[in-house]
Amino acid sequence: MANAQIPVVVVGSFGDGPVQVSCPQCHQMVLSQVHHSSGLLTYLFCGGLFFCGFVLGCCLIPFCVDRLKDAQHTCPTCKAVLGVYKRL
Numbered sequence: 001m002a003n004a005q006i007p008v009v010v011v012g013s014f015g016d017g018p019v020q021v022s023c024p025q026c027h028q029m030v031l032s033q034v035h036h037s038s039g040l041l042t043y044l045f046c047g048g049l050f051f052c053g054f055v056l057g058c059c060l061i062p063f064c065v066d067r068l069k070d071a072q073h074t075c076p077t078c079k080a081v082l083g084v085y086k087r088l
Helices: 040-051 058-064
Strands: 020-022 029-031 033-037 070-074 081-085
Touching: 040 058
Parallel strands: none
Antiparallel strands: 020 029, 033 070, 070 081
């Protein structure tokens, strides 16, 4: 039997940092692990810096700043995706 995918829910209670939440897959109370990935806000900042004249690599700075990226929360026990915090 194939693994059933748990739908990812964008929830307002998730943010930048780890949160304590009950995992729907393993039913344990865990502190979520946060993995950052580039999202719409990251690309908008990059484009804005590029058009302001920061062409020589400075427009890539937003890809190094976690505060401008989306955050994906996962369970440290079973690695299930608990939720996603999108900047935009």
